[in-house]
Amino acid sequence: MRLSTGNLQRIESIFNQALALPEGDRAGLIESLCDGEAQLMAEVSSLLRACAEEELTSAASLRLRLGEGSSNEEGKRVGAYEIDRLIGRGGMGAVYIAHRVDGNFEQQVAIKLIDLPLATDLFRERFRLERQILAGLNHPWIARLLDGGVTSQGELFLVMEFVDGLTIQRYCEGRALPLPERLELFKKVCEAVQFAHQNLVVHRDLKPDNILVTPDGTPRLLDFGTAKLLSPSALGSDSELTRQGFQSFTPQYASPEQVLGHPITTASDTYSLGVLLYLLLTGKLPYELTEFTTAELVRVICEEAPRRPAMAVDPATHLDPDLEAIVLKALRKEPNERYLTAAQLADDVQAFLEERTVSARRGTFTYRAGKFTRRHRIALVSAAIIILTVLAGVGGVLWQSRLANLERRRAEARATDLRELSNSLISELDEAIKELPGSTGAQRLLVTRVLEHLDRASKDASGDRQTQLDLVNAYTRLGNIQGNPYDQNLGDRSGALISLDKALAIARSLSGTRTADQESLRALASALQSRSEVLWGMEKTSEAVSSMRDAIKVFDRLIAARDATASLICEAAAAYGTLGDELGQPGTPSMGDLLGALKVYRQAIALDERALRLDPGFLRARRAIPINELKVGNVEIEWDPSQALKDYEIAENGFEALPGAKTNGLSALRTRANMLRHRAQALRELTRFAQAAPLFEEALRIQRDIAAQDPNDSRSQFDVYVDLNQSAVNFEDAADPAFSSGAADRRRNLEAAIAELKPAESILQQLVKLDPSNDDWRTALASIEQRLGTAEQGLGNAPGAAALTSAALATLNTMAERHPDTAFTLDLEISALLNARPITLRDPRLAVERAEHEALLTHRHHPGLLLSLAQAYRAARRVDDARATAREGLALLPPNAPRSFTARLLEIQAK
Secondary structure (H helix, E strand, O other): OOOOHHHHHHHHHHHHHHHOOOHHHHHHHHHHHOOOOHHHHHHHHHHHHHHHHHHHOOHHHHHHHOOOOOOOOOOOEEOOEEEEEEEEEOOOEEEEEEEEOOOOOOOEEEEEEEOHHHOOHHHHHHHHHHHHHHHOOOOOOEOOEEEEEEOOOOOEEEEEEOOOOEEHHHHHHHOOOOHHHHHHHHHHHHHHHHHHHHOOOOOOOOOHHHEEEOOOOOEEEOOOOOOOOOOHHHOOOOHHHOOOOOOOOOHHHOOHHHHHOOOOOHHHHHHHHHHHHHHHHHOOOOOOOOOOOHHHHHHHHHHOOOOOHHHHOOOOOOOOHHHHHHHHHHOOOOHHHOOOOHHHHHHHHHHHHOOOOOHHHOOHHHHHHHHHHHHHHHHHOOOOOOOOOOOOOHHHHHHHHHHHHHHHOOHHHHHHHHHHHHHHHHHHHHHHHHOOOOOHHHHHHHHHHHHHHHHHHHHOOOOOHHHHHHHHHHHHHHHHHHHOOOOOOOOOHHHHHHHHHHHHHHHHHHHHHOOOOHHHHHHHHHHHHHHHHHHHHOOOHHHHHHHHHHHHHHHHHHHOOOOOOHHHHHHHHHHHHHHHHHHHOOOOOOOOOHHHHHHHHHHHHHHHHHHHHHOOOOHHHHHHHHHHHHHHHHHHOOOOHHHHHHHHHHHHHHHHOOOOOOOOOHHHHHHHHHHHHHHHHHHHHOOOHHHHHHHHHHHHHHHHHHHHOOOOOHHHHHHHHHHHHHHHHHHHHHOOOOOOOOHHHHHHHHHHHHHHHHHHHHHHHHHHHHOOOOHHHHHHHHHHHHHHHHHHHHOOOOOOHHHHHHHHHHHHHHHHHHOOOOHHHHHHHHHHHHHOOOHHHOOHHHHHHHHHHHHHHOOOOOHHHHHHHHHHHHHOOOHHHHHHHHHHHHHOOOOOOOOOHHHHHHHHHHO
16 A cells, blocks of 8 residues: 555554554444555554554563663664663654764764564654654754664664753753743743744644753753653653554643544644643643543543633642633634644743733633533534644655655656656645645645646656656646635636646547546546636636536546446536536626526535445535535525525535534634525525624634634635625625615614725735736725725715726726626626716616626526616616516515515515
8 A cells, every 4th residue: 555645644543543442342443434445444454463463572572662671772783873771662663872883973862763563664654754854843942853764674763862851840840940931941942833833843742751951941842753752851650641552642731633633733732832831830730631541531631621720729829810811722622712823822921921911811701602612512523533643844844855856766767756746645745734724835835846846757758648647637636736716725826727738738638549548537527627617716707617518528428337436426526516606606706597507506416415325424425415505505595595594504414414514624614604604695685684794703703713824825815805795795785775774874884894895805905916817806806996985985985985996997897898708797897887986987878788798698597687787777767677677587586485685676676
């Protein structure tokens, strides 16, 4: 089995979950978590057998594992060093004190050797990655990597500087260090952790044993995925509590997401720093663990509130409330409720030392009020997993090393390397990176380096079918990272199209020569689909629809085969779902074809249901069904918002049933925010503006928290804009004379709308700077600016507003001329032409021209767009046409449905 980074993570996770269970209960768990993948099950089982064999080797081996007794490695030569004695054992190997013996100079070092019974490919790969990680961490307060390699016996080893010091806890207690000095020392630890995070490395096991302090007071951080202990003085009663096997965290210092097996981010280290600070202040840990079962860990760490630090200290000792607030903020259950970075934690400590206000005191009431809900939500998660997960920094370091190695390899090995690059590392590293907040820089590095390699490899691929196929997949995946709006991306739509066009050029040559080759056809369909999605994100909707229909033709051919897999059918369903977006998803640069969109959404749901019949546990299909149910609701909202609310409830129930739905991973958070926004939109359409407002606000809060973790992620920034825009629309609709209760109410709603439009404008301005060719962003920005200028003038804030509106109208006109078949773009211009202030900027004649074309595009099946046409006719003094069109729109609405916002305005126009 190829041990890529993604496979490595999955094997480690399943291995550690199985290791935590009694031997008789392991087989069922392994089969369930491996989803029936025979190779994966075999690898995990092999590791468990190896672990059992090692434990049975001898009693002496057990004593060595606990740091007792001596080791038969003493006197052994490792490179330029000779081993003196064993000082500890970590997750995957033993650590020894050694000295240099090559005569160049005297030097005492720490050497880590991997355990021979566990020297499988899995652990050799992990050991190699550790060496790469440490080599990139050059900081005065992080223990340095000096050397590494393979012994003559084939054992892997690392040579690190030996740190002669005490654990940070013993250092503080032994010297009775005053509080200010403890905090200054803690700040240095935070600085070292922050440096690691900036280099894309998450420690995952911060604790006193891994933070030594030298006699001169210098802290040194150990074990960034490597040595557990580097000094005998670091051994203590807690040392045994790191779970035997290969866990890379210690339960007493582990964050809730580590205990539950959820994605690890920098916030996990922030939590461990909070535990450390608690310990340095009180001498105790925030939780009392009576046993180390998974059930106990989940109950205590994920559900119980930590003891207040003030209650843990001696009654005669006073602990400042600000300091207590800092500790408790770092220990919050939800990662996004903690300090976002170690630097922020250190800044608050510094603020305390300088007697300034600490940020941890802000929002405390809100946090406590929500704690009950969050606590019980976590309790519902059916997980009790303690796992090793991705080292966040592997991305950048691994790619640089990987690509450098590829350059040195011989030409005849290029095809094999490319296959691994395409089928494993690009997709798996990108999956790991995009779940780590603040990782856009790593994605940029990945894109730059891989593109260079792929362009070189493509020159040598002529005539080699497998290499050409791998190139198609690699260019497609890379294009998605560059600019696919359906995923976290770098916002480089133009670069994405270039990569995808390269993929298509190769794919078409392959499918043209081997029409029966399913692999080539699948790669072609995937490239066509990705290209369509990128085009749609650029507001080139007609081209996008054409490309997606081409993709669906190929997918239909593939899934017609009797042996079509659940995975392939699910890929086809995703293409249908995106085609629905392009045809008629409201609020997007779609063609406004609501009936066409409904049809393909239901086809997508049917295909996902077919995939589930083949594989009832197939998670991608289970996730896709509620997504498409939600999209159906978005279309239904145009006719019957009360039915849309029911659709959203079905979708929400589907999401809640998914594994990890109640976690705080990025995808779960985005889903939560999207559900809130969609329900709010339905309430708004039902003119329940006051009920919609708090839902918009909560959705916006979640999206802002996500975006704050990576300001360079264009998708997250655009998501914030979407929620700001929808919230602004809610206030604007409430300010409409047909619904406002008077001048004061109208003014209040316009002011609230402006408060949302201004930050939305700022976000779009930054996005347009990032990609000036993105017409979708330019259109949205012009619309925001027109509405902002109009609202300002509605409040009497005229200076500069007219010029802003005039410029925005010019841009909207340009976009409408450029994209005449995009109903969304046309409708934005129509609204501006009918509502702009001053009224001298309005153009009813042009509005009628655009609206008539828009109605034709949508086959006159869109009530909202017929409303636009009726309003345009009335503004152009074509009253009879306005009434007839409004009645046509009313006829599309269900007869017994509640009167919606659109329905009420159509009724006004029909009079």
